[in-house]
Amino acid sequence: MTYILAIDQGTTSSRAILFDEALHVTAVAQEEFPQHYPQSGWVEHDASDLWSTVAGTCRAVIERAGITAAEIAAIGITNQRETTLVWDRETGQPIHNAIVWQDRRTAAICAALREAGHEDMVTERTGLLLDPYFSGTKLKWILDNTEGARARAKAGKLLFGTVDSFLIWKATGGASHVTDATNAARTLLYDIRKGRWSRTICDLLDIPMEMLPEVKDCSADFGVTRNDLFGRPIPIFGVAGDQQAATIGQACFRPGMLKSTYGTGCFALLNTGATPVRSRNRLLTTIAYQLDGTPTYALEGSIFVAGAVVQWLRDGLKMIRAASETQPLAEAADPAQSVILVPAFTGLGAPYWNAECRGAIFGLSRNSGPAELARAALESVGYQTRDLLEAMHLDWSGESDHAGAPATLRVDGGMSASDWTMQFLSDIIGASVDRPVTLETTAMGAAWLAGLRAGLYPAQESFAEMWALERTFTPQMPESLRGEKYRAWKRAVAAAQQV
Ligand SMILES: Nc1ncnc2c1ncn2[C@@H]1O[C@H](COP(=O)(O)OP(=O)(O)O)[C@@H](O)[C@H]1O
Numbered sequence: 001m002t003y004i005l006a007i008d009q010g011t012t013s014s015r016a017i018l019f020d021e022a023l024h025v026t027a028v029a030q031e032e033f034p035q036h037y038p039q040s041g042w043v044e045h046d047a048s049d050l051w052s053t054v055a056g057t058c059r060a061v062i063e064r065a066g067i068t069a070a071e072i073a074a075i076g077i078t079n080q081r082e083t084t085l086v087w088d089r090e091t092g093q094p095i096h097n098a099i100v101w102q103d104r105r106t107a108a109i110c111a112a113l114r115e116a117g118h119e120d121m122v123t124e125r126t127g128l129l130l131d132p133y134f135s136g137t138k139l140k141w142i143l144d145n146t147e148g149a150r151a152r153a154k155a156g157k158l159l160f161g162t163v164d165s166f167l168i169w170k171a172t173g174g175a176s177h178v179t180d181a182t183n184a185a186r187t188l189l190y191d192i193r194k195g196r197w198s199r200t201i202c203d204l205l206d207i208p209m210e211m212l213p214e215v216k217d218c219s220a221d222f223g224v225t226r227n228d229l230f231g232r233p234i235p236i237f238g239v240a241g242d243q244q245a246a247t248i249g250q251a252c253f254r255p256g257m258l259k260s261t262y263g264t265g266c267f268a269l270l271n272t273g274a275t276p277v278r279s280r281n282r283l284l285t286t287i288a289y290q291l292d293g294t295p296t297y298a299l300e301g302s303i304f305v306a307g308a309v310v311q312w313l314r315d316g317l318k319m320i321r322a323a324s325e326t327q328p329l330a331e332a333a334d335p336a337q338s339v340i341l342v343p344a345f346t347g348l349g350a351p352y353w354n355a356e357c358r359g360a361i362f363g364l365s366r367n368s369g370p371a372e373l374a375r376a377a378l379e380s381v382g383y384q385t386r387d388l389l390e391a392m393h394l395d396w397s398g399e400s401d402h403a404g405a406p407a408t409l410r411v412d413g414g415m416s417a418s419d420w421t422m423q424f425l426s427d428i429i430g431a432s433v434d435r436p437v438t439l440e441t442t443a444m445g446a447a448w449l450a451g452l453r454a455g456l457y458p459a460q461e462s463f464a465e466m467w468a469l470e471r472t473f474t475p476q477m478p479e480s481l482r483g484e485k486y487r488a489w490k491r492a493v494a495a496a497q498q499v
């Protein structure tokens with residue numbers, strides 16, 4: 001038997017998943033690692049935790065499956081995006097903790113760049129906004145705040161990378177300093193139309209281009225693992241940012257196909273084909289995947305709090321012990337009450353991009369309790385998704401060669417296991433929601449990219465035919481109620497932003 005090893009390096013844990021020749025999951029290993037919050041709004045990871053949990057889970061999954069490294073044809077890597085690392089070319093030692101995508105420390109840098117009138121130029125090239133979310137200003141911050149770093153970077157002694165680059169550097173023993181086009185597209189430094197690093201933006205942020213990795217297709221030769229890691233070298237043949245890997249795993253290969261992943265946050269990607277669509281509604285333009293030198297673009301809506309609101313009910317309020325308890329609570333909630341929770345714990349992402357806004361609860365009465373709060377938490381995920389889809393619809397229907405909103409939303413991620421949430425989602429967006437049999441879509445996307453190059457997995461069309469539906473949720477809510485509830489949500493978001 002031959003296998004593909006997929007590495008999914010996420011925000012809270014690292015996972016290693018073995019896929020067999022039929023693209024079935026054979027074994028999984030997962031390890032969490034600590035989050036560091038040095039100041040309010042700052043989020044860091046210790047780079048050695050990222051590496052040790054990846055190496056550890058890879059070894060564990062091989063042992064669990066009872067196979068040898070010789071049976072692994074190739075490795076595919078997918079990763080939390082935007083998280084920024086700088087390390088020494090000689091020693092491989094990072095000069096700072098990884099600054100995580102959620103980290104807001106560069107808000108002032110972004111504001112200053114916006115005020116100086118640079119946002120339009122940056123958006124035109126990168127498809128992104130001047131928001132602390134992306135890597136560019138995080139990298140600038142590390143260079144500004146570590147003595148001598150900029151000079152060492154100019155001299156070629158320091159390297160920059162997103163998590164994929166760092167893991168490949170470690171796995172290949174420093175032989176490869178590379179990334180893929182989807183990760184590059186999240187840095188704020190990459191021109192997604194020209195397919196190369198932007199000198200103009202690097203100059204603007206004073207980032208020496210010597211430290212940037214080489215950008216490759218998603219299915220390409222990223223190097224081979226050093227001998228001592230698995231006892232024999234294994235090629236790394238696939239790389240994609242996790243949301244793009246999920247888009248691939250969901251086989252959203254045709255323009256107009258749309259997926260939404262419900263993990264800690266929620267990320268919806270709409271395939272827009274060979275042309276990048278510039279959003280007029282504050283969505284992001286990004287690369288969905290790049291194969292054979294050709295990028296396929298996407299519009300992306302990013303919500304920072306989705307499943308995290310359920311975690312808050314569990315860990316913050318201690319209202320539930322397990323995420324799945326939200327469903328019976330929501331079912332028991334009083335239909336006469338309209339409690340609305342705006343989960344802006346770390347500001348609002350797309351399409352609002354309000355870093356200062358904080359969470360709020362509206363419509364409480366003396367009878368409101370855990371059931372109404374749980375329902376409001378699950379509903380907030382549906383409302384936020386509708387916000388994204390409305391913006392996408394406006395951008396997409398403005399394009400001349402196609403019309404109308406995408407008819408179906410493909411979902412995945414931990415929270416998509418909640419039937420109640422998926423039914424409400426379908427009700428509030430007024431479209432069908434398709435949940436696939438395999439919810440390991442992110443890892444599957446990375447595995448397919450690697451297996452494609454290894455000659456183990458079929459080409460795009462045949463792979464798309466393997467996508468299997470588990471359940472479709474169709475809208476059941478009367479149109480009038482859908483409109484009424486969504487209007488109440490819009491009023492609540494507006495009010496939360498005025499506090
Ligand atoms: N049955 C459920 N109902 C509601 N939320 C759930 C359920 N199961 C998991 N979740 C939520 O999904 C998230 C975990 O999803 P996962 O895809 O593993 O996230 P991530 O990759 O961001 O760590 C958690 O935030 C959890 O609260």
Ligand SMILES: O=P(O)(O)OC[C@H](O)CO
Pocket residue numbers: 009010011012079080081082101241242243263264265
């Ligand atoms: O690690 P996840 O699954 O929370 O994904 C994080 C995203 O890539 C951030 O853009």
